[in-house]
Amino acid sequence: MAHTPLLSDGTALRDGNVLRRVGQLGSAHDGVREWQLQRKSALALIPLGIYFVASMVRLATSDQATAAQWLASPVPALLTILFVLALFVHAVVGLRSVLLDYVHTRALLVAGELSVRAAAIVLAGAGVLAVLKLFLAH
Amino acid sequence: MTRMERPLSPFMFPVWYRFQLTSLMSILHRLTGIALAVGSILLAWWLVAVAAGGEIFAATHAFLSSPMGVLLLFLWSVAFFYHLCNGIRHIVWDAGYGFEIRSAFRAGYAVLGVTVLLTVLAWLPLWLI
Numbered sequence: 001m002a003h004t005p006l007l008s009d010g011t012a013l014r015d016g017n018v019l020r021r022v023g024q025l026g027s028a029h030d031g032v033r034e035w036q037l038q039r040k041s042a043l044a045l046i047p048l049g050i051y052f053v054a055s056m057v058r059l060a061t062s063d064q065a066t067a068a069q070w071l072a073s074p075v076p077a078l079l080t081i082l083f084v085l086a087l088f089v090h091a092v093v094g095l096r097s098v099l100l101d102y103v104h105t106r107a108l109l110v111a112g113e114l115s116v117r118a119a120a121i122v123l124a125g126a127g128v129l130a131v132l133k134l135f136l137a138h
Numbered sequence: 139m140t141r142m143e144r145p146l147s148p149f150m151f152p153v154w155y156r157f158q159l160t161s162l163m164s165i166l167h168r169l170t171g172i173a174l175a176v177g178s179i180l181l182a183w184w185l186v187a188v189a190a191g192g193e194i195f196a197a198t199h200a201f202l203s204s205p206m207g208v209l210l211l212f213l214w215s216v217a218f219f220y221h222l223c224n225g226i227r228h229i230v231w232d233a234g235y236g237f238e239i240r241s242a243f244r245a246g247y248a249v250l251g252v253t254v255l256l257t258v259l260a261w262l263p264l265w266l267i
Contacts, residue, residue, distance in 0.1 A: 039229060039232055042228075042229060045225075046222065046226065057260050057264070058263075060184075060211055061208075064191050067188045068189075094172075095172070095175055119179075123182040130188065130190075134188065
């Protein structure tokens with residue numbers, strides 16, 4: 001039976017060949033990969049974000065011992081680290097797309113992109129280290 | 139011949155474009171995304187404060203428990219729930235579904251409704267205590 005083409009068959013979310021096809025038509029550089037990274041990190045953030053924010057309802061204003069004990073447990077520690085990593089990947093891609101839209105000076109654009117990346121690496125690194133410290137000290 | 143002064147993005151909305159829920163929700167998605175990225179500084183700070191303990195945690199805890207801190211947490215939660223729900227709406231579009239104008243508006247109202255619902259659910263336990 002012939003396959004009826006769907007609009008969704010042609011979207012970059014579904015079609016693994018889209019990068020190759022774009023490459024033959026003319027370069028989109030890393031556009032498709034970045035587009036996919038934004039969606040993949042978004043999909044990861046749906047369960048991870050809900051889990052973390054649901055936990056924060058209780059923990060955001062709790063005392064240090066309660067929060068430390070939670071972050072030292074294996075499942076919260078792992079999921080918090082994954083949440084932090086996915087969050088900063090998603091934030092870098094998203095902020096980059098904002099900069100690309102509104103910053104039209106090459107030097108400012110490069111400076112902005114590098115600042116966003118540097119800040120994300122420092123913040124993600126600090127967050128992961130903090131969780132690891134609590135987890136390993138437990 | 140005089141050339142028309144053309145308006146440039148992001149200043150097209152709402153002066154040059156008629157108000158529409160869909161375009162408002164589009165720019166809100168980006169604004170909440172930026173806000174959440176800025177808010178992630180506080181998230182990383184909080185994790186470090188828990189690990190550090192002592193005075194750093196005490197100061198962080200005092201800030202988060204203050205009216206200003208609670209307001210920030212509230213706005214952060216609204217931004218998070220909106221960006222989460224509207225992000226799912228975008229994923230559905232990216233998968234190739236729901237492009238009809240009716241669907242776009244229906245999903246838009248659903249996103250707004252669920253955002254309010256999730257915000258209330260998240261804060262209800264704190265109000266009840």
